[in-house]
Amino acid sequence: MLHQKIPPPTFPLLRRLSTTTTPTGFSLNLPKLEPSNDAELITQILITNHNPFHFTESPLQLHGISLSPHLVNQTLLRLRHNSKIALSFFQHLRSSPSPPTTPTSFNLLIDILAKVRQFDVVRHLISETDPSPETFLILVKRLIAAGLTRQALRTFDDAPTFLQTPFTLHHFAFLLDTLCKYGHTRLAVGVFNERRSVLGSDAKIYTILIAGWCKLRRIDTAERLLSEMIESGIEPNVVTYNVLLNGICRTASLHPEERFEKNVRSAEKVFDEMRERGIEPDVTSFSIVLHMYSRAHKSELSLDKLKLMKVKGISPTVETYTSVVKCLCSCGRLEEAEELLEEMVGDGISPSSATYNCFFKEYKGRKDVSGAMDLYKKMRGGLCEVNTRTYNVLLGAFVNLGKMEIVEEIWCDLRGSVTGPDLDSYTCLVHGLCGKEKWREACGYFVEMIERGFLPQKVTFETLYKGLIQSNKLRTWRRLKKKLDEESITFGSEFQRYPFQPYKR
């Protein structure tokens, strides 16, 4: 049995947690615990606020609540960056009399382990369970991601001996797609040519390979493959053309005007070719082109295309509209962007927070505090859900403007929001406080972010470190250092090399 061989986890955070005398130790106010039906709620709170391994033994069991398969998956998802704990958590569950683990949670664990290249452990686990084709596909994907393509192919070939059901063309497509996604298009084409006589081929497979060449910016090769596909009697579909279109539009260079125009012409050519073959462009086709216009700040073209697609009877989605709104905002045409918002609503599509973020970005560029705050207030008033990304845009804007009192207000709202601050929020805040030379506060938030499981960027640490040294804040620095040691966090070797020497002004 594998779980007997796995040593208990020795992560510092976990070690510290398991030695606390009270099993819960939560500082937050939990709602009144109801053993019967509040497991979901409680778990949600615990997962978002604390290391979830903590709760598996303590509060839930304390209240007679057992883990449902859904909660097991949630927990594993939360543990996905901490493979050792994930593994011992899983083994711990599996050793119980009626394990709540499922094939899904098993696959989740396999993915977590394979992501950190624990391939031996993965193979071992697979060999002692009843794996599904998906299990192998996950492994294959992670092997390819790790650059071990040969092993991946061998795994794919060996898998059927472990399985009741053999791989189908669908699984073969997954293999080729993964190879292409990680840039091994040439290999994918080789594998395809080798086995097409046995496994066959379809439009999907060709589309995958065409996308692979587009990813490598080999548009000419992609086009050749498309002709080959047509010659061999397989009709391309709208997705095939969208892939090619996206390849052209993404690699398009935007600035020398002539180059941009040339790209617009090649995109138009794809549209023509589609129509010739009787394939109507869809929302995606238009979105791809609109995105290119938006990147090139071509608001006129953008509006024209939007009009055209509506004439053609294709309904734009929120994302389509957002692309155009973004383009108008980035061209400084805020009024027209607002008009477009109304048009959207008239079409029965509510703008998303991403749509409003375009406005915030423009306000930020204009240093328009009241404009930004007005919109923010409206959103909070029920206009639209304010998500963490919106908060981050706002934080960035007001940190840039040095309006720390507004930053504080927004931070307060962010803390109370559903998702709460993320790595970007903390990074932004700490950098802002450093810019204002509020070292102690910055340090407080730096420690807090680590405690909440966000690994700070090296540049954040460096900024704080330099600031603390230059302003001679020895005590604060020691506190920070202690925290880093506790969590075994290091930021490169250069800081270990130099013993701490406060800079004398």
Next chain:
DNA sequence: TACCTGTAGG
């Protein structure tokens, strides 16, 4: 089990 767009900001 993802054949295609969309974040944000370089």
